[in-house]
Amino acid sequence: MAVSAFLTDATVCIGCKACEVACKEWNHIPADGFNFTGKSYDNTDSLGHSTWRHVMFLEQPAALGPQITGTEDPFRWLFLSDVCKHCGNAGCLEACPTGAIVRTEVGSVFVQPDVCNGCGYCVVSCPFGVVDKNHEVGTAFKCTFCYDRQREGLMPACAKACPTRSIRFGELDEMREHGLARVEELQRRGYSDARIYDPKDTSVGGTHAMFVILGEPEAYNFPPAPEVPTIHLKSAWTAALISALVVVLVVCLAFVL
Amino acid sequence: MSAQKQISEDRLDAIREQAARTGIVQDNGIVPSSSPFPKPALESSYHGNPVLKPPTWTWQVPLYFFVGGVAGVSTLIALVAHVVGNAGLERTELWVGFAGALLSAPLLIADLGRPARFLNMLRVFKLRSVMSVGAWTLSGFSSAVGLAFVCHEIILAGYGNEFLLLLEWVAEVFAALSGLILASYTSVLLGVTAIPVWSENRKLVPAIFLTGAMGSAAAILEFFGFLVPVTQSIGIVASTFEIVLAIFIEARGRYVDRPLREGAVGWLTRAGSVLAGPTSLLLRGFWGHTPGLRYAAASCFVAGALIARFAWIAAGRVSSRDPQALFEIQRRDRNVTPAA
Secondary structure, eight states: OOOEEEEEETTTOOOOOHHHHHHHHHHTOOOOOOOOOOBTTBOSOSOBTTBSEEEEEEEESSOOTTOOOOSSSOOEEEEEEEEOOOBSSOHHHHHOSSSOEEEOTTSOEEEOTTTOOOOOHHHHHOTTSOOEEOTTTOSEEOOOTTHHHHHTTOOOHHHHHOSSSOEEEEEHHHHHHHHHHHHHHHHHTTOTTEEEEOOOSSTTOOBSEEEEEESOGGGGTOOSSOOOGGGGHHHHHHHHHHHHHHHHHHHHHHHHO | OOSOOOOOHHHHHHHHHHHHHHSOOOBTTBOGGGSOOOOOOOOSSSTTOOSSOOOOOOTHHHHHHHHHHHHHHHHHHHHHHHHHTOHHHHHHHHHHHHHHHHHHHHHHHHHSSSGGGGGGGGSOOOTTOHHHHHHHHHHHHHHHHHHHHHHHHHIIIIIOOHHHHHHHHHHHHHHHHHHHHHHHHHHHHHHSSSOHHHHTTTTTHHHHHHHHHHHHHHHHHHHTTOOSHHHHHHHHHHHHHHHHHHHHHHHHOOGGGHHHHSHHHHHHHHHHHHIIIIIHHHHHHHHTTSHHHHHHHHHHHHHHHHHHHHHHHHHHHHHHTOHHHHHHHHHHHHTOOOOO
């Protein structure tokens, strides 16, 4: 099977939350209840064990490309559907001690629900804060990239439900190309701060869920340069080894002297 | 503010101007400051939301960090005691190590979301997963210290032979080595995560955890009546290390270390350092020859080391909530200029 990817485009998202609904229905994810956050129209708040698509609502004092808003100060209202990034080098996958988290043949990162024992190490190892533990069920959950649907040749539920094709789904290389072309087109049309979010030059090594965004990634809570925590294995173990040698030395000296 | 402001066209214009300028009008008893009125802002994070998820670990985990650390260093002391021929100390430390191993597994398992699936930890071995290395280390350590303990007791009961003695040596060496990994991997476990305060202190936490484990192992020996120079020396060194490490964190004054210095968790961290560091050291240095105060010094150190484990987990929770700590590190590492 081909390696697939999402390309989610903030410039055509209308904030309808069809992706959230489709995701919940297809995957039988429990409801979260009604929480009023006061964060624009976003009452979903963040990705979590029961939220695998999350539509963000950003209100910014900036111009939306060449558009004229008629307000005294520039203003724009942006929407973007966030999702698990399915990293090229995934922190959760590397951290998982049971082998419950695997890389599938479509390139996605999948948590096998019958293997996970709920140790919670993937939760603190995800550089994007996506994977989350459900304390009732006791195991970790996140976007499955609709692995079940993809195996049957269907596109993920969120991409299928999206009315504006803000969520595109296809082969990884194709999506990456399409994203770059889209950014180029947007910039030509006056959206000078359009960019693609796909951290390829960090240890994450690119993602299988890329985003076309306007402005800085931080405004979408996207880490500007996410790293896989395991790049620090060597320095941390070296420090542990040196500390352990000091302990051995102290104990031996305490007996000898 | 006067409630009787002259209503005029000018006043209405002023209200409109204020609303347009500040996005909010607070007057005449209307205080919508905490109301969810949209206020456009080029925020440096998404509505101030955390980027990361907080650690899900319950109280069993920091307690396990402590118990595992003490058990690990205790077996090292048992081995050294065996080498120098201190039989009394060796036996006690094997007891402590064995008891710690027996206590560690239930603590670790109790924290799992699905405790019945603990054995899934042993279906793979992943060097890149510190949690996997830890699960295997605990299994190996428990077996080794259990074997050493049983051999030792059989030999003491008078049923010893050369094979048992050799087996005890092998088990003790293996227990001491795996014990050191057991006492230190927990710090690597924290260091190799996305949580800023843990990750940025990945070279420091091993020293903190091992110092705490070493001092606590000596302190627990003192509880068993070993008010000897060995435990006194280890205790003095451990407390001195505690002081140096605490001063280092305070003096560095980094933004990412704020959870260790500020708020309730900051004070918890400091309380742990003060107990295990200066308090224990002073009690030892001046009144170490008085048994009562020697016990007090040992108690202070154990309490301080235990508090430190809880404080580090809590600091991770605080740190995970601060998107700016994460962004700052990544901009620094990549030389990316901050958002305008």
